Amino acid sequence: MEDSNIILLLSTDARAAIEAILPKYGAALQGVIYKIVGSQEVTEEVLQDTFVKVWKNAKSYDPSKGRLFTWLLNIARNTAIDRIRSKKFQIHQKSKSLDTNVHDNATYSEEMQVQDSGLQNVIHQLDEKYTQVIDILYFKGYTQQEAAKELDIPLGTVKSRVRIALRELRKMLSSSDLLTFLILQSIIEYLS
Amino acid sequence: MNVQEYISSGILEQYVLNGLSKQERLEVKQNAARYPEIRAELDALEDALMQYAQANAIPLRAGQSESILGKIDALQSDLTTSSLTSKKEKTTYSILPILMGVALAILGGFAVYLNQQNQKTQAALEQTQQALAQQQATCDSLSSRITFLEEKLAVLTNPDNATTIMRQENSPVYAAIHRNAADEIAYLDVSQLPPPPAGKQYQLWFIDTSAPESMGVFDLADAFIEVDYVAAATIFAISLEDEGGSAVPTDIRYLGEV
Numbered sequence: 001m002e003d004s005n006i007i008l009l010l011s012t013d014a015r016a017a018i019e020a021i022l023p024k025y026g027a028a029l030q031g032v033i034y035k036i037v038g039s040q041e042v043t044e045e046v047l048q049d050t051f052v053k054v055w056k057n058a059k060s061y062d063p064s065k066g067r068l069f070t071w072l073l074n075i076a077r078n079t080a081i082d083r084i085r086s087k088k089f090q091i092h093q094k095s096k097s098l099d100t101n102v103h104d105n106a107t108y109s110e111e112m113q114v115q116d117s118g119l120q121n122v123i124h125q126l127d128e129k130y131t132q133v134i135d136i137l138y139f140k141g142y143t144q145q146e147a148a149k150e151l152d153i154p155l156g157t158v159k160s161r162v163r164i165a166l167r168e169l170r171k172m173l174s175s176s177d178l179l180t181f182l183i184l185q186s187i188i189e190y191l192s
Numbered sequence: 193m194n195v196q197e198y199i200s201s202g203i204l205e206q207y208v209l210n211g212l213s214k215q216e217r218l219e220v221k222q223n224a225a226r227y228p229e230i231r232a233e234l235d236a237l238e239d240a241l242m243q244y245a246q247a248n249a250i251p252l253r254a255g256q257s258e259s260i261l262g263k264i265d266a267l268q269s270d271l272t273t274s275s276l277t278s279k280k281e282k283t284t285y286s287i288l289p290i291l292m293g294v295a296l297a298i299l300g301g302f303a304v305y306l307n308q309q310n311q312k313t314q315a316a317l318e319q320t321q322q323a324l325a326q327q328q329a330t331c332d333s334l335s336s337r338i339t340f341l342e343e344k345l346a347v348l349t350n351p352d353n354a355t356t357i358m359r360q361e362n363s364p365v366y367a368a369i370h371r372n373a374a375d376e377i378a379y380l381d382v383s384q385l386p387p388p389p390a391g392k393q394y395q396l397w398f399i400d401t402s403a404p405e406s407m408g409v410f411d412l413a414d415a416f417i418e419v420d421y422v423a424a425a426t427i428f429a430i431s432l433e434d435e436g437g438s439a440v441p442t443d444i445r446y447l448g449e450v
Contacts, residue, residue, distance in 0.1 A: 012287065015264055022257045027249035028242075034250055044256060051260045052267065069242050123247040137209040138241055139248075144211040162209050163202040169240045 003068045007061065014058035018051055025069055029076040035139045036080035037089070046083050050076045077141045125172060130165035133158060195229050204230070208237045344416050347372070347379050356428050358448035367446050369419070369428050376421040383415035385446075388432060395433045397441050398425035409437040426450050 001020040009017035029050060034043045053075050061071050083089050123131070136147045144162070148155040206212050207220045224231045347353060352374045358367045368381040380396060388394055388411075396407040396419060410417055428448050431441035 015261070015268065018264060019261060022252070022260065026257065026260075027251045028245040030250040030252060031248040032245060035248065043250070044253075047252075047256075048260050048263055052263060055264050055267070067238060067242075069245070070238070073245065123244060134209070134241070134244060137211070138244070141210065144206070144209070159202070159206065159211065162211060163205045166205040166209070166237055166240060169244055170236055173240045173243045 007063055007068060010058040010061050014055045017058060018055055021054070021068075021072065022051070025072055028069070029072055032073060032076050032139045033080045035135055036077065037084055042083060042089065046080045047076070049083075050079045053079060073139075074141070077139065081141070123169075123172070126165065126168055130161055130168065133161040134165050134169070137162065193223070193227075195227050198223065198227075199230060199233050204233055204237055208234065208241060340414075340416060344379075344381075347416075354450070356448045356450050358428055358430055358446035360446050365446075367430055367448075369448075371421060373423070376423075378419050378421045380410065380417045380419045381415065382410065382412055382417065382430075385412060385430075387412060391435055392432050393435050393437065394445075395431050395437045395441065397429045397431060397444075398422050399427040399429070400424040401426070404429065404441050406437060406439070409433070409435075 001024065006017050006020050006024075009020065026047070030043060030047050033046045033050070034040070037043055037046055050072075054072065057075070061068070065071075132151065133147065136142045136150060137144065142150060144158045145155060148158045151158070153161075203212070203216070203220060207217060212220065220230075220234075224234050347370050350370075350372055353370045353372050356369045356371070358369070360366070365384050365386070367385055369378060370381065371378040382394070385394065393409045393411065395409045397404040398407055399405070400422075407419055407422070410419075427450065429441065429444050430446040431438070431444045433442060
């Protein structure tokens, strides 16, 4: 469903809007939440809480302030950050063994393989130092100053990495390049 | 402003990744509204980030969507059974009956509107027909008037005609008789005469050498009346008599010598 239709539903029938959002953006939001909370179990809970918030605040979405996905991402991010700051989460983390955490990651990375492998291969061409900056700013919602502190690099470096990262990302994802890449990839897969 | 320079300055990348002050964000927003190229660049950057998010997506496991929707349904039914029951129930009704109601109301309104329009059109048609009939009547009367005037004009402009004017002393009012010796026809012009008093009628007379002789009574329905051609007449006169006329003139009003 087009975003414009979902936006219309948000103001008239929030449940129907969520039914349309889930298949379109559910997985992406889950990916963002996972980057923040780092546990499959908690991720699923946070995703559910996120959609409850979307349902409760459906009428407050203002299309003039930004796109639908950005609004959803902000809700998911804030819900995830609230969760990792909560006592419940901190006790949960302490009680978990290192093994289950590793197991968590393994389950997700297997599933991620079946998601959009073409798109992921494109993204994986990006140097980690760039994806790291995008992840912390875009998914975790850090300011650039906070990112500089977190990653222990100068603010100027954060700024220049942001620029390069986005430029590269755009280049990779610009529709024609992406299409060429995906076609090439499927040919290679076919041949092998 | 050089838009290309602005785009390559990196400020838009900082914008989409939360790297600007409130004031700087506002400026970017204003510039995006003013320059379509900047808006397009921002859209492209946001698209790229969205695709990046999609690339990092973790698919929902089987039943996860249903569980989320189930949670929302549970919250919704909690709300409907709470103290605001009646009010909330209303909001949970399907909007279909409301839409149908609205559609019916619109259709009903439209029907009333059409009916009113139809009545207005009917009234206008009747008015137009009446006006047309009036115009037709006017036209007919004008047409007969023109015929009469043409005849009168033909008489008046005929070079063979001789005209005798019958006057009243000290009055501009007159009657006239036009005689055509070649065709032996005569016309009486009474257009100037005032209507006779009730019970009275005008009577036309001619005199040759002896006593006045009647040429008959006439009324003023026509202003121009064809009368007998009398070659011998030397005087014409109009008298006012009792209705039906008189054997001899009793009250001569207009008189003219040939």
